[in-house]
Amino acid sequence: MQSMEIPLVLFTVFSQAAIGLTLMRVVRTTADGDGAESGDARSEWRLIAGLMILGMFGSLFHLGHPLSAPTALKHLGTAWLSREVLFAGLFTGVTVLAVLLAGKAGRPVLAWLGTLLGLGVIVSAGMTYAPPALPALNNALPFSFFLTSAVILGSGFGSWFAGSERAPLMTRIFTTALVVGLVLNLVAPCVWLSGGAVMRMTAQAWLGSGFYWAHVAVLIACLGVVWKFRTIPAGLPLLALLGELAGRAGFFADTIHAAANMGGLY
Template sequence: MGDWEWPLILFTVLGQIAIGIIVMLWWLDRDRDHLDTQLFKQGVYVSGGLLILALLASLFHLGHPEVAYRALAHLGSSWLSREILLFLLTFLAWINLFWLSRRQTSSHPIGADAATITTAEIAAEGQQSGNRSLGLGITSVLGLLGIASSAMIYVLPRVPAWNNVGPVLFFLLTTGLLGALVTLVLGRKLLHPTQKKLLLQCSLGCTIASLLFYVIYASMLSASMEGATSLNFLLSSPLFWARALLGWFAPLLLLVSMLKNSQVAKTNLILTLTLFSVLGEVLGRALFYLSATGIQITALF
């Protein structure tokens, strides 16, 4: 069985929230001018902060963090090298977003006199909006590739529980789920009700997909002895049931009730839902490392 890999838990979950926020901002920005400038700025600052924390946390996993730069040396076959490169490129792309957010002027207030807006101002805004969308798109793509690389590190023939599509799928679903919810928290006063509804629907889709794929994944585990050991560990661990309650069942109930009763604007519900989901995903990631059982020598010592 594995260990409590706190640096890796923090790196993966915080990194996935950071990139999830950028992906959601990009999604909301797909129709020009529909992304509030204030939300864009908040999203960029929070995602940057989380990305820096994630990268710092990852260093604590290393025996010698002072030479962490060497991890870029084996791009040919090591997914860890590729992950580091892609996360560094994502960070560079984020710096561009930060620079754009500093230059971004507020959009015209609703009800502004159309006659007072000059053609030059409209052109400048269009240019800003185009740059913003491009910046968000590039950061999102690099970030998602980074997350896929993170997951591929664990696709090891030695560990049957990881040697499948599971890690990639679950890492991307965490990105979608927590990215949507944290964006919802940031934009609870700035998003239109339709945008809030979209983010809630995205969260619901990710939660349902996560639960369904987990059931399929768990049924696949029993195919090998080591996989069955991982499954037994999971099912007998109170942490797993806490993860199921906090990360799947409670969010599902809240999401369905919020969407059904059109309670998309209730801040307390949004905060509770986000807290549950974050805790559920952190526990899920801890279990990912704890339950890993590798093929090994079974002869006596």
Template sequence: MGDWEWPLILFTILGQIAIGIILMLWWLDRKGNHLDSQFFKQGVYVSGALLMVALLASLFHLGHPEAAYRALSHLGSSWLSREILLFLLTFLAWIYLFLLSRHLTGSRVLGSSTSTTTTAETAAGGHLTGRRSLGLGITALLGLMGIVSSAMIYVLPRVPAWNNVGPVLFFLLTTGLLGALCTLVLGQKSLIATQKKFLLQFALGCTIAGLLTFSIYASMLSGSVEGTASLNFLLNSPLFWIRALLGWLTPLLLLVSILKNPQADKATLILTVTLLASLGEVLGRALFYLSATGIQITALF
């Protein structure tokens, strides 16, 4: 069995939340350009902070962090090299979003100080909004490619529990679930009702997909001795059942309740769902590493 890999747990989970927030911002923006400038700025700041912490955490997994740049020389053959490059490009794209958020906020404040808006100001605002959507889309695309590269590192023939589509789906579902929920938390005062409903439905879909994906994944593990050992470890671990309760069942019930009851205290419930789902994903990622039979994850540098 594997070990608790806290640097990797933090890197993957926090990085996926960061990309998930940017992805949700892009999707909301392209659906009608109704993103408040302050909300956009807040989302960019939070996603950037999470991304920086994730990248810092990843360095603690390396034996020689100062030599990480050498991995870039193996782009043709190494998913790790591609992961490093794509996350660096994602961070550079985020810097563009950061600079753009400052311009958008400044232009909004400037426009609010006058009673009329000139044609030039309107054109400038529309140009900045277009750049915002493009910047969000590019950053989200690079981030998603980085997440897929991260998952592909674990698709290894010598580890039957990982040698399938499971790692890719798990990583992407975490991105969607926690990205949508964290965007909801950040946008409680800024998002309109239809935007909140979309994010709630998206989070619910990811939760249901997570349950179905694990069910299929579990059935695939029974095809080998090592896979069966991994499955037995999961099903016999109290952590797995805590993960199922906190990360799947409870969020599923709460999300359905929020969507069905418009009068509910949504702010409190959404925060509760986000915290439970986040804890569930952390436990799920820990179990992902712990249940790997026949491999010991070690530093590559």
């Protein structure tokens, strides 16, 4: 890709944070076992909707003609990008409805529906950013990166609304997701080094990138803080968010397109 694509960085990270938060509402509801949502529902849904709307707004700056954004839905049968736009729009609608209905019946249903639509966003995005022209990502890695980000940010920010009873659950999920994210980011470039020319170029770009090492450092720092305090301090999700933003910037800026080696030997 070799371009930082700030609008896409903001859209993917903020939308995945919103999706992760919705998923964590479902997890807490299931853990409670009584079918009722716990915590401050209105405030959490406001954060979810705010993150998603901010991400959607940011994505418009990626378009040459923002007012023509709805035309992206024309190719639902053939384009994963069109499906991503559809799922993102539906998910945004559910989050806004949940804000309006907070404190009324039906909230658990909206959390489940939002989670399903949110997973549709992540699957579609994973397919969108896994084209053959990006050999290093022409696999399940984009989906894995995106889902891991959603769980890290969802459990991190979800700790703000979990209450004392569910805080340990959010901490366990947050810690596990951090470990998975760290392993993925450390292993992927090593695997690419044993691949073809463009894969090796991508590995070298990632390993030489400040974005990559900033992301890795934040993941390690978050793990260290959780290990020390045995919980998620209130400010730690913000640090995790900065780390995911840095990692996503590197994802777009440092992944090498096959055209970069056009005419070269493989």
